[in-house]
Structure formats: structure tokens, C-alpha cells
Amino acid sequence: MIKKITLVFLSFILLLNTVTKADEGMWLPLLLKQLNESDMQKLGLKLTAEDIYNVNNSSMKDAIVHFGGFCTGEMVSADGLILTNHHCGFDAIQSNSSVENDYITKGYWAMNRDQELPNPGLFVKYLVRIEDVTEKVNKALGDTLSESARTIELPKIFSKISKEAIGDTQLQADVKSFYKGNEYYLMVYEVFKDVRLVGAPPSSIGNFGGDTDNWMWPRHTGDFSLFRVYCGKDGKPAEYSKDNIPYKPKHFLPISMKGIKKDDFTMTFGYPGATDRYLTSNGVNLVIDKTNPAIVKIRDKKLEIIKEDMDADPKVSIMYAAKYAQTANYWKYFIGQTKGLKRMRVAEQRAADEAKFQAWADADATRKAKYGNALPGLKKSYEDMNKYAITRIYLNEAITRGPEILAFSAGLNPLLAALNSKETKPEEMAALVEKLKGRADGFYEEFNAPTDQKLFAALLNMSYEDIPKEQHPPIFKEVETKYKGDFDKFAADVFKNSFFVSKEKYLKFMNKPSSKQLEKDLAFRTMKSIMDSYNANSKPAVTAITNNQNQFNRSYVAGLREMNPDKKYAPDANSTMRLSYGQVKDYYPMDGVYYNYFTTADGILEKMDNKNEGVCC
Numbered sequence: 001m002i003k004k005i006t007l008v009f010l011s012f013i014l015l016l017n018t019v020t021k022a023d024e025g026m027w028l029p030l031l032l033k034q035l036n037e038s039d040m041q042k043l044g045l046k047l048t049a050e051d052i053y054n055v056n057n058s059s060m061k062d063a064i065v066h067f068g069g070f071c072t073g074e075m076v077s078a079d080g081l082i083l084t085n086h087h088c089g090f091d092a093i094q095s096n097s098s099v100e101n102d103y104i105t106k107g108y109w110a111m112n113r114d115q116e117l118p119n120p121g122l123f124v125k126y127l128v129r130i131e132d133v134t135e136k137v138n139k140a141l142g143d144t145l146s147e148s149a150r151t152i153e154l155p156k157i158f159s160k161i162s163k164e165a166i167g168d169t170q171l172q173a174d175v176k177s178f179y180k181g182n183e184y185y186l187m188v189y190e191v192f193k194d195v196r197l198v199g200a201p202p203s204s205i206g207n208f209g210g211d212t213d214n215w216m217w218p219r220h221t222g223d224f225s226l227f228r229v230y231c232g233k234d235g236k237p238a239e240y241s242k243d244n245i246p247y248k249p250k251h252f253l254p255i256s257m258k259g260i261k262k263d264d265f266t267m268t269f270g271y272p273g274a275t276d277r278y279l280t281s282n283g284v285n286l287v288i289d290k291t292n293p294a295i296v297k298i299r300d301k302k303l304e305i306i307k308e309d310m311d312a313d314p315k316v317s318i319m320y321a322a323k324y325a326q327t328a329n330y331w332k333y334f335i336g337q338t339k340g341l342k343r344m345r346v347a348e349q350r351a352a353d354e355a356k357f358q359a360w361a362d363a364d365a366t367r368k369a370k371y372g373n374a375l376p377g378l379k380k381s382y383e384d385m386n387k388y389a390i391t392r393i394y395l396n397e398a399i400t401r402g403p404e405i406l407a408f409s410a411g412l413n414p415l416l417a418a419l420n421s422k423e424t425k426p427e428e429m430a431a432l433v434e435k436l437k438g439r440a441d442g443f444y445e446e447f448n449a450p451t452d453q454k455l456f457a458a459l460l461n462m463s464y465e466d467i468p469k470e471q472h473p474p475i476f477k478e479v480e481t482k483y484k485g486d487f488d489k490f491a492a493d494v495f496k497n498s499f500f501v502s503k504e505k506y507l508k509f510m511n512k513p514s515s516k517q518l519e520k521d522l523a524f525r526t527m528k529s530i531m532d533s534y535n536a537n538s539k540p541a542v543t544a545i546t547n548n549q550n551q552f553n554r555s556y557v558a559g560l561r562e563m564n565p566d567k568k569y570a571p572d573a574n575s576t577m578r579l580s581y582g583q584v585k586d587y588y589p590m591d592g593v594y595y596n597y598f599t600t601a602d603g604i605l606e607k608m609d610n611k612n613e614g615v616c617c
Contacts, residue, residue: 025570026272026578028178028185029053029061030130035568040581044265052269052579055129062250064269064577065124065229066189072270073124073227076255080229080247081198082124086206087325089225092119093200094322099314104321107202116196116228118240124229125172125189126249127577133161133175137184147547161186170237178571179561180278180553187576192247194230194240201225207325209607214332218599220607260584262597267581272573278557280375281350282382284341286389292338294393294466299331301458302402309451319446343590357556360563371559377552384545388538391471394463399530403456405500408443409524410531412436419515437510444503449495457491460526473533475526498523 027036033049052060067073071088075081086093090104096117097103110116140157141150158175165173165186173188200206205222213219229247232238260266276283306324310317341347354375361371400407418424418432464476464487483490499505500523509517518524561569586597 024580024582025277025568026275026573026580027570028130029127029577029579030132030185032579036579036581040265040267043581043583044263045267045581053130058250060251060253060269061127061577063253064271065126066271066575066577067124067227068122069125069575070273074270075229075249075252077252078248080231080249081252082195082227082229084225084227086200086221086223086225087329089197089200089227090325091322092117092122092197092227093225094318095119096197097318097321099318102314102318103200104318105203107200107206108197109199110197113228113246116198118194118196119227120240122195122227123191123193124195125191128171128188128190130577131165131186131188132183133186134183136161137175147551148543151547151550158184174576176574176576178574179569180557180572181550182554182558182561183571185576190237192229192231192237194238194244196228196230197225198228199226208604211328211332212607214329215336217595218603220599220604260598262584262586264584265581266584267579269579270577271575272578273575275573277570277572278553278560279350280378280382280556281347281354282379284347284350286382286386288338288341288347290386290389291393292334294390295334295397296331296338298394298397298402298459298462299327299334301462302327302455303331305454305458306451309448309454316448316451319448320451323446357559357563361559367559367562371555371562374552374556374559377548378556381545381549381552385542385549387468388471388542388545391467391534391538392542394467395530395534398459398463399527402459403452404443404447405449405452405456405494405498405523406527406530408439408447409498409500409521410527411439412518412524413528415513416515416518419513419518433510433513437507440503440506440510444506449501453491453495456494457487460490461487471533471538473530475529494522494526497521500524 029052032040032052037045037049047060050057050059054061063075065073065075065082067082067084067088068091071084073082073084073088076083093103093108096108096119108117137154137157140160141153145153154177161175162173165171165188170190171188172191173186175184175186177184201222201224206225207221209219209221213221229249230238230240230244231247232241233243233245235248238244279287303324306320306327310320310324358372358375361367361374400410415432415436418429460479464472464479464485479485479487479490483493495501498521499509499517500521519528557569561567584597586595588594
């Protein structure tokens with residue numbers, strides 16, 4: 001047995017980078033030559049910036065894909081084979097599983113190409129090029145727009161630039177904001193929609209270590225899965241077809257079995273989700289004191305309810321496996337983030353840095369006029385946002401990502417508008433109804449009404465208890481009066497009478513939809529009451545506060561870069577391709593604790609526990 005195990009992941013971990021060294025960050029490939037190449041080569045990189053990112057010739061960027069829009073994948077063969085994380089492929093593994101063929105528990109391996117499993121809706125994006133469009137965006141914005149007008153105009157400008165960039169090709173394009181709106185870059189992609197599952201380890205490997213290994217080191221999880229990209233016979237993107245052929249990438253990554261040594265150069269290359277590197281001390285305190293604890297509390301309850309039903313029924317276990325894993329992943333992240341922010345005294349460090357910035361800004365009349373209000377403005381905006389912080393978290397975590405019947409019912413808002421409008425043409429109504437009918441199969445395949453009823457009762461009750469009374473939606477008052485505040489009784493009534501509780505009832509309604517029946521439906525009425533109340537009472541204030549934050553953040557980050565002209569600042573992650581680099585190191589996370597730079601098979605055996613479903617600890 002090989003004693004030394006080294007795990008090198010090319011997929012990014014989505015972290016809130018709040019404490020960084022001067023050269024740390026998630027760097028844009030376009031700017032590597034300008035900002036990072038010499039530093040990377042000093043640390044041991046044998047490649048050039050052009051080897052990593054090149055528009056005109058094959059480079060490493062052509063081997064890195066945005067997997068499904070939420071993860072990173074790496075091309076590892078000339079025949080379109082993709083390596084990604086097990087948790088990134090988990091939804092596809094679960095969707096192809098059944099009680100009879102439980103690929104989650106047992107794993108799956110295609111022994112030939114014909115056994116590779118299709119995944120409707122799954123796609124991968126290859127980056128074609130990055131272009132700095134800051135000048136174009138700023139010219140289109142002008143100098144006189146208010147912040148609210150700017151927020152409205154930016155998406156229009158982005159759309160225009162994107163359409164001009166791709167013309168009549170099959171390419172896709174996005175313009176993204178960087179450095180809090182001080183720079184803008186265009187990303188052009190080629191998108192492939194035939195992505196098939198090739199292999200996945202059993203959960204005893206893919207999820208080895210369970211919660212203990214999640215977001216932690218030492219980590220022994222076999223966190224990988226394999227897919228293959230297919231294309232038309234012309235090599236271009238194509239919808240799924242048995243006649244499609246494996247895609248031949250412009251570049252793929254050879255796999256080395258040499259292992260690594262301490263101080264070796266290492267880098268990650270991929271698509272991190274989102275970070276907030278420039279969050280001020282006031283923002284950090286809001287995260288520590290309010291938002292993270294609220295998220296963890298809600299997810300605690302969601303996980304508890306889902307786990308109970310998964311343990312009781314193998315069918316539910318498969319249906320809810322991906323939902324449980326997605327909830328648990330960032331539940332652990334938010335717990336760890338809060339601990340790290342407190343332990344590293346990030347708010348205090350940020351406050352000290354902000355005092356230096358304010359002194360620099362105030363020392364010069366021009367700078368004071370330009371940047372002097374940035375930090376006071378951000379402080380005030382976070383004080384204002386504090387009033388709505390819990391409501392926003394509960395809206396996101398307990399309502400729109402809570403009981404699925406609520407989010408699904410909200411999808412019929414366009415139907416209600418169409419039914420109530422005298423302008424709706426019969427053919428438009430027919431097309432809308434067919435589109436909404438098409439949602440049924442995917443939703444009800446992974447919907448268990450008894451589980452969702454428990455989530456409905458528990459999460460709405462938590463919302464009722466924790467959201468400030470003055471921000472309660474009218475439906476809560478109805479529960480108080482009609483149901484004596486008993487959310488279990490309320491949930492029972494909803495799931496007894498709503499046509500959203502089953503595919504059959506839903507399709508029966510859709511065959512003859514009426515606005516009266518839709519507005520009367522208690523699930524729809526609940527969601528509408530919550531959203532209408534938020535949109536009328538909280539959203540205008542939240543939008544105004546957010547606009548202020550955007551303006552002051554833009555000023556603050558511009559000032560930081562001006563104050564430290566020789567410092568290399570990395571932009572926040574925003575689901576665009578990034579590169580991070582460094583050296584393989586051991587480290588001391590805290591006093592008396594030492595982590596080596598590699599793990600061993602002994603560590604696997606130490607964690608192994610056959611009595612624990614998480615297979616460890």
C-alpha cells in the first residue's frame with residue numbers, strides 16, 4: 001500500500017478570504033503576465049503566463065471547465081473526460097439513482113461508452129477569452145447617474161456588450177463587475193450541453209470522513225467523480241444525441257503520479273463562487289453577530305428534518321440526498337467561518353486598517369472629497385441594514401430555500417398575471433401553460449410531501465418567532481387568529497388542500513387554470529403574502545441601503561488601490577475563472593496544533609468507524 005497520500009484539488013474552495021498576505025488572492029488569468037508571472041516563477045512555476053492563459057493558442061485555460069455553473073472540472077483525456085469533485089457531481093449521481101440502482105451508496109462505473117449516463121440540464125462552459133471592457137461600461141454609464149439609476153442601467157449595458165461580442169455565433173458572454181465596480185471584464189464561453197456520468201466512487205469513499213472532513217484538514221475524502229463531454233460530429237456543441245461523439249479538447253491535463261514535496265509550487269485554477277475580501281469591520285461584525293448564526297440555526301432544523309425522513313425510507317434517502325448534502329456543505333462552512341473570524345480577530349484588524357485609510361484620506365483635501373465619506377457611509381449602511389438582516393436571511397434560507405412547495409408555487413406568478421390581464425392572447429396563454437406543465441416531472445420526482453410539510457411547519461414557525469414583528473407578513477396574523485398560532489395545524493391544512501402537493505393535482509389545475517382557484521390555494525397564498533409584504537415594506541429600504549453600499553464600496557476600494565499603488569490587489573471571486581498560487585506547506589493552525597503537508601493511510605484507519613454512517617469519528 002502506498003503510505004503517503006497527497007490530494008491536490010484543482011477545484012476552488014469557496015471561502016470568504018478575510019485575512020490575506022499581500023500576494024494572495026484569486027487572480028484573473030488575463031492579468032497574470034502583468035501581476036503574477038514573475039512571483040509565480042520565483043516560487044517554482046516552470047510555465048509562462050501564456051502557457052496558462054492564451055487566446056490564440058492552446059493553453060491550460062482550455063482544460064478547465066465551469067461545471068454546471070456551480071463547480072470546476074478538469075479535462076484529463078483527449079476524449080473529453082472530466083474530473084470534478086464528488087459533491088459537484090452528486091446531483092447527477094443522485095438523479096440517475098433509484099432504490100434498485102443506488103449509485104450514491106454503491107458508486108457507478110461505466111465499463112464502456114454506451115453505459116455513460118446522460119444528464120439533462122447539465123452543461124460545461126469553456127472560457128474562450130477575457131476582455132477588459134471597463135472603458136466601454138464607464139462611457140455608457142456617464143458621470144451623472146444616481147446610484148439607483150446606475151444599478152438599473154448596468155445590466156442593459158452588460159447585455160449590449162455581450163451581444164456585440166458574440167454576434168450570431170453559438171457562444172455565450174457575460175460582463176462582470178470587479179473591484180466593487182471599479183473595473184469590468186467580458187467573459188466569452190463555448191457551452192456544451194451533453195455531459196454524461198462516467199464514474200463515481202461509493203459514498204464510503206466519496207463522502208468518507210463526513211462532516212469531520214468537510215472544509216477541514218487533514219482530509220481523507222475521495223472527493224471525485226468523472227464525466228465526459230460529448231459534441232456533434234462537427235466538434236461543436238449539440239444537444240444530447242446517441243450520435244454525438246466525445247469532445248476533443250484543445251488541451252487536457254496529464255496526471256502525474258510523482259507526488260509532491262514540501263515547498264513545491266502549487267496552484268488552483270477554476271471557478272470560485274463568491275468572496276468578500278473587502279468587507280469592512282462593520283460588515284464582519286454583522287456576519288458574526290447576526291447573519292451566520294441565523295443561517296446555521298435554520299439549516300440545523302432543515303438537516304434534522306430531512307435526515308429523519310431519509311433514515312426512515314430508502315426512497316426518500318435517494319430523493320433528498322443532494323438537497324441534504326447541499327444544505328450541509330455550507331452549514332459547516334458558516335460555522336467554521338464564524339469561528340475563524342472570531343479567532344483571528346478579523347473585525348479588529350479591519351478596524352485598524354480602516355483607521356489608516358481614513359487618516360490617509362483626510363490628510364489631503366482632494367482625497368478627502370473623493371474618499372473621505374466612504375467608510376462613514378459604509379458604517380451607516382450596515383447600521384441601517386441591521387434592521388432587515390434577519391428578515392433577509394429568513395426569506396432566503398427558510399422561505400425560498402425552505403419548504404419546496406413555496407418556491408414551486410411562486411413559479412405560477414406569471415400565470416396569475418396572464419390570467420388577470422385582458423391583453424393575454426390565447427396562444428400566449430397556451431404556451432405559458434405548457435411551459436409550466438413541463439416543470440412538473442422534474443419537481444415531483446424529488447418531492448416528498450410529508451417531508452415538505454414538516455419543513456413548512458418548522459421553518460415558518462421559526463420565521464414567525466425570529467423575524468421582527470413589524471416585518472411580519474399578513475399570513476402570520478392569519479395563523480395567529482385562525483390556527484391559534486399553531487403552525488403544525490396550518491401546515492396540515494396547506495398540505496391537505498393545496499393542489500401543489502402532488503403532480504396529479506397540479507396538472508389537473510393546469511389543464512383548466514383559473515385565477516380564482518390559484519389565489520385561493522393556501523400554499524400559493526402563503527408565498528404571495530410573504531413576498532408581497534417583503535417587496536412592499538422591506539425591499540425599498542434594502543434596495544436603497546444596498547445602493548449606498550455599492551457606491552461607498554466602490555469608493556473605498558478605489559481609495560485603497562490609490563493609497564497602496566505598489567500593492568497587488570486581487571478582485572473578489574464572482575464565478576469567473578481565477579488562479580491562486582503558493583507553495584506546499586505544513587502549518588500550525590493554533591497553539592500546540594501541527595498539520596503536516598500530507599496525510600497517510602494511518603489517518604484513514606484512525607477515522608474509520610463502521611458504526612457511524614459518516615464512516616468516521
